[in-house]
Amino acid sequence: MEKRPIIEVRDLVAGYGREVVLRGISFDVYPGEILVVLGASGCGKSTLLKLLVGLLKPMSGSIRYWGKDIKKMDEDELDHLLHKIGLSFQDGALFNSMTVGENVALPMVEYGNMDRELIPILARMKLSLVGLTNSGYLMPEALSGGMKKRVGFARAIAIDPTIVFFDEPSAGLDPITAAGLDKIILDIRRLMELTMVVVTHELDSIRSVADRVIMLDWGEIIFDGTLAQIETADHPRVRQFFERIPDKTIL
Amino acid sequence: MNRDLSSKESDHAATLHLSGDISNTVGQQLVNDVTRIASRGNREVSIDLKELPQLDSRSCAWLIEAVRAGRRLGARVSLIGAHGQVADFIELMRANFEPPPVPTFYRDGFLGRLGGKAIEAWDEARVVGNLIIDALYWSFLGPVGGRGLRWKALLAEIQEMGVGAIGIVCLINFLLGLVIAMLSAVQLRMFNMQILVASGVVIGFARELAPIMTGIVVSARTGAAITAQLATMKVSEEIDALKGMGLNVAKFLIAPKFLSILVSLPILTIMGFISGVAGGFLLGMLSLGFTFDSWWAQTLQAVKLGDITQGFVKSFFFAMIIVIVGCHNGLRVSGGANEVGRATTRAVVMDIFLIIVADMLFATLFYFTT
Ligand SMILES: Nc1ncnc2c1ncn2[C@@H]1O[C@H](COP(=O)(O)OP(=O)(O)O)[C@@H](O)[C@H]1O
Ligand SMILES: [Mg+2]
Numbered sequence: 001m002e003k004r005p006i007i008e009v010r011d012l013v014a015g016y017g018r019e020v021v022l023r024g025i026s027f028d029v030y031p032g033e034i035l036v037v038l039g040a041s042g043c044g045k046s047t048l049l050k051l052l053v054g055l056l057k058p059m060s061g062s063i064r065y066w067g068k069d070i071k072k073m074d075e076d077e078l079d080h081l082l083h084k085i086g087l088s089f090q091d092g093a094l095f096n097s098m099t100v101g102e103n104v105a106l107p108m109v110e111y112g113n114m115d116r117e118l119i120p121i122l123a124r125m126k127l128s129l130v131g132l133t134n135s136g137y138l139m140p141e142a143l144s145g146g147m148k149k150r151v152g153f154a155r156a157i158a159i160d161p162t163i164v165f166f167d168e169p170s171a172g173l174d175p176i177t178a179a180g181l182d183k184i185i186l187d188i189r190r191l192m193e194l195t196m197v198v199v200t201h202e203l204d205s206i207r208s209v210a211d212r213v214i215m216l217d218w219g220e221i222i223f224d225g226t227l228a229q230i231e232t233a234d235h236p237r238v239r240q241f242f243e244r245i246p247d248k249t250i251l
Numbered sequence: 252m253n254r255d256l257s258s259k260e261s262d263h264a265a266t267l268h269l270s271g272d273i274s275n276t277v278g279q280q281l282v283n284d285v286t287r288i289a290s291r292g293n294r295e296v297s298i299d300l301k302e303l304p305q306l307d308s309r310s311c312a313w314l315i316e317a318v319r320a321g322r323r324l325g326a327r328v329s330l331i332g333a334h335g336q337v338a339d340f341i342e343l344m345r346a347n348f349e350p351p352p353v354p355t356f357y358r359d360g361f362l363g364r365l366g367g368k369a370i371e372a373w374d375e376a377r378v379v380g381n382l383i384i385d386a387l388y389w390s391f392l393g394p395v396g397g398r399g400l401r402w403k404a405l406l407a408e409i410q411e412m413g414v415g416a417i418g419i420v421c422l423i424n425f426l427l428g429l430v431i432a433m434l435s436a437v438q439l440r441m442f443n444m445q446i447l448v449a450s451g452v453v454i455g456f457a458r459e460l461a462p463i464m465t466g467i468v469v470s471a472r473t474g475a476a477i478t479a480q481l482a483t484m485k486v487s488e489e490i491d492a493l494k495g496m497g498l499n500v501a502k503f504l505i506a507p508k509f510l511s512i513l514v515s516l517p518i519l520t521i522m523g524f525i526s527g528v529a530g531g532f533l534l535g536m537l538s539l540g541f542t543f544d545s546w547w548a549q550t551l552q553a554v555k556l557g558d559i560t561q562g563f564v565k566s567f568f569f570a571m572i573i574v575i576v577g578c579h580n581g582l583r584v585s586g587g588a589n590e591v592g593r594a595t596t597r598a599v600v601m602d603i604f605l606i607i608v609a610d611m612l613f614a615t616l617f618y619f620t621t
Contacts, residue, residue: 096587114309115275121312125347133346137354141587160308191340192307 004067006031006163006195007052012061014051021047023219024061029163029197034189034209037199038230039216040241045199046090048216049165052197053087054078083111086156086164090171092148094140100127100151101136107158126154130184131177146173157188166198170205178205185209203230203242215241256280258288264295266331270302278313285317289326296321301332306340314341318348379579385501386509386575393502404507412473412508413515417522419472420465424456424523427464428530431455436539445539449546450553452531457558461524463610466569469516470602474577477508478598481581482591490582500582509574516570517563524562557621565613572605 005028015021021044029035039045050056052063054070062069065081073081094103105123108114114122120136127133130150140148149169156164169185170178186209188194198206203213213230215223217237223230230238239245256277258267265288267281281298288296298317306314314330321328333341359367394400435451481504484490493500528550535541541549580598584590 097589115279117316118278118309118312121315121347122308124351125308125312125315125344128344128346134351136351139587141585187343191336191343 003030003032005029006066007197008062008064008067009052010062010064012048012051012058012063014047014056014058014061016047020059021219022051022216025216025219025221026061027214027221027224029195031195032189032193033211034185034196034198036203036206036210036213037197037216038203038213038241039199039201041201043216044219045201045216046167049087049167049197049199052165053082053085083159084162086158086161088149088153088156088164088166088169090149090167091145092140092152094143094148094151094155096140098140099136100132100138100140100143103140103151104136104155104158107155111159123154123158126158127151129157129188130154131180146177149173150177153184157192157194160192161194163195163197166196168200169198170200170202173205182206182208256284258284264297265293266297266299268299268302272304273306273310273313275309275313278310278316281313281317282320285321285326285328286324289321289324289328294326296326296328297331298328299332300330300337301334303333303337305335306337311340311344311347315344315347319350322350375583378583379575382501382505382579382582383571383575386505386578389499389502389506390509390513393506399502400510401503401507405510408507408511409515411476412469412511413519416469416472416515416519420468420519420523421526423468424461424464424526425530427460428452428456428527428532429534430530431460431527432531432534432539436534446545446549448531448535448539449541449549453528453550453554454558456524456527456531457554457562459562459610459614461527462520462562462565462569463606464527465516465520465523465566466573466606467603469512469519469570470573470576470606471599473512474573474602475595475599477574477577478581478595479591481578482584482594485582485584486587486591505574505578508578509571512570512574513567516573517566520562520566524559561613561617565610568609568613569606572609573602576601576605 007029009028010026011024012022012026013020013024025048037045037048047056051058062071064070068077070078070081094100095106098106101120101123104126105119108119108122124133124136127136130153132147132150132154135143135147135151140151143151149172153166153169156166169181173181182205185196185198185206189196189209198210200206203210207227210227213223213225213227214221215230215238222235223233223238225233231242233239240247256267256269258265267284267288269277269281271277273281285296285298298314318328318330330341390400432448432452436445436448439445439447439451481490484504490500493503532541532543532546535546536543577598580594580601584594
C-alpha cells in the first residue's frame with residue numbers, strides 16, 4: 001500500500017499515574033484498511049484507543065492524524081478531528097436515560113448540520129446495519145450485552161466518520177452474532193469507505209476482515225504484518241497466543 | 252428546476268431522474284416532487300438512479316424519505332436503474348424503506364389502571380413488610396441463633412454513618428440552638444421573662460428539635476447513600492449475583508446498616524441535643540446576661556427525664572424509617588442509571604415525610620397521655 005498513512009504513532013509511552021502501560025510503540029494506519037490490534041487482556045489495548053482519541057494524554061511520543069500532531073492541535077482542530085472519528089466502547093457505553101434510537105441520533109443532533117427530518121431515518125439506517133432495524137424505541141436496559149455493543153457501534157458510525165475505533169467487538173457475543181460481525185464490518189467498509197482499527201483479544205472472530213495485524217504484548221508491539229504472516233510467525237509469544245498455551249506463571 | 256433532478260409525467264406514471272449527487276437541496280426537492288406528483292393522484296412514481304454515481308448514508312436517507320412520502324399518499328414509489336455501489340447500498344438498507352412498526356404496549360382500561368395502582372400499593376406494602384421482618388431477623392435473631400453477623404461491615408457502617416456524621420449533626424443543632432434562643436428571647440423580652448429562654452431551648456431540643464434535625468440530616472446523608480449504593484448494585488446486577496451465590500441480601504447488606512443506624516442515630520441525637528443547648532447557652536451568655544450557673548440551674552429545673560427519653564425513643568423509630576426506606580427504595584430499582592437518581596430523591600422525600608408523620612403521632616400520643 002503506497003498511500004500516506006492517516007495515523008502515525010511514534011514512540012508512544014503512556015499509562016496511568018506513574019504506572020507505564022504502553023512502553024514506546026510505533027505504527028501506522030493506512031486509509032481504507034482494517035487494522036486489528038491483538039493482545040491478551042490487560043496488555044493496554046483499550047488504553048491505546050483512549051490515547052488515539054485523545055481521552056488520555058501520552059507521557060511521551062506522538063500521534064499524528066493526516067500529518068498533524070494532536071498535541072499541537074488547537075481546540076477547533078481537535079473538535080474537527082473528533083467529528084471524523086467514531087469510537088465504539090467495550091461495553092457499549094450507552095446513555096441509559098435515552099432510547100436506543102436517541103442514543104444513535106445524539107451525535108447527529110449535536111453536530112447540528114443535519115436535516116432534522118432525516119435524523120430518525122439515518123439513525124434507523126445505522127441500526128439496521130447492526131441488525132437492530134426495529135429496536136430504536138427500546139431502552140438500553142432492555143438489551144443484552146451483545147446488543148448494547150452493536151448499538152454502540154451504530155452510534156460510533158452515526159455521523160459517517162472516516163475512522164472508527166472498535167474496542168473488543170466480539171467479546172461477549174454469541175458465535176452467530178460474532179460471525180455476522182465480519183459481514184457488518186465488510187459491508188460498512190465497502191459501502192462507506194471507512195478505515196477501521198479493531199482491538200480484540202481473539203483474532204478468530206474477525207479473521208476474515210483483517211488487512212493487517214499488530215500484536216501487543218507487555219505494552220510493546222511484538223508483531224506488525226499481514227494475517228498470513230502472523231499465522232506463520234515464529235515469535236514465541238505469538239505462537240503461544242495462537243496455540244493457546246497458558247502462561248507458566250498462571251498455572 | 253434543478254439540473255440534478257428532472258421529471259417526466261404521463262397519465263398514470265411519473266419518472267424522476269437523478270443525476271449527480273443528492274445534496275440536501277436535491278433531496279428536499281425530490282421529496283417535494285414525489286409529494287406533489289403523488290398528491291395529484293398518480294399511483295406510480297419511479298425514481299431513476301441510473302446516473303447516480305454513488306450513494307452515502309445521507310443521500311440514501313433522502314431516498315427513503317421520498318419513498319415513504321409517496322407511500323403515505325397512496326402512491327407506489329419504486330427505485331429503478333440502480334447498479335454497483337448504489338444497488339448494494341440500497342439492498343443493505345432495504346428494511347429502512349418500510350416504516351418502523353409501531354410497538355404494541357399492553358394497556359389497561361380505567362378500572363384496570365385503578366386496580367393496578369391499588370395492587371401496586373399493596374405489593375409495595377408487602378415488600379416493605381417482608382423487608383422489615385428480614386432486617387429484624389438478620390439483625391437480632393439471626394446473630395443470636397448463631398447464624399452470624401458481619402461484624403467488620405457493621406463497624407465500617409458505624410464509622411461511616413455515625414462517627415462521620417458527628418460534625419455536621421453537632422454544627423447544625425448548635426446553630427439551630429442559637430437561632431431558637433434568639434427568636435424566643437425577642438418574644439420573651441416583651442414579658443421580661445428572658446429567664447425562660449433556657450427552659451424553652453432545653454425542652455424544645457430534648458423533645459423535638461434534636462431528634463428531628465438529626466433525623467433529617469442523617470436521612471439526607473446516610474439514607475440517600477444507602478439508596479444510591481443499593482440501587483447501583485441492583486442496576487449492575489450485583490444484587491442478583493449475591494442472590495445467585497445463595498447469599499442472603501438481608502444478612503449481607505441490610506443487617507449491618509440496620510444495626511449501625513440503630514446504634515448511631517440515638518447517640519447522634521443526644522449529641523445534637525447537647526449541641527443545641529450549648530448553642531442556646533452561647534446566645535444567653537453573650538446577649539442575655541446569663542452565667543453558666545444561672546443557665547444550668549434554669550435548664551435543670553425545666554427539663555424532666557421524660558423529655559429526654561421521649562426524644563431518645565423517637566430517634567430509634569426515625570432510624571428504622573431511614574434504613575428501611577433507604578433499603579427499600581434502593582432494592583426496588585430496576586433499569587438504568589437515571590433510576591438511581593430518582594430512587595435517591597424518592598427515598599429522601601419519603602424519609603422526611605415519614606419522620607414528620609411519625610413525630611406528629613408521637614406528639615399526639617404524649618399530649619393525650621400526660
Ligand atoms: N483507569 C485506570 N487506572 C489505572 N490503571 C488502569 C486503568 N485502566 C487500565 N489500567 C491498567 O492498564 C493496563 C491495561 O489496561 P487496558 O488498556 O484496559 O487493557 P486491555 O484493554 O488490553 O484489556 C491494565 O494493567 C490495567 O490494570
Ligand atoms: Mg480493554
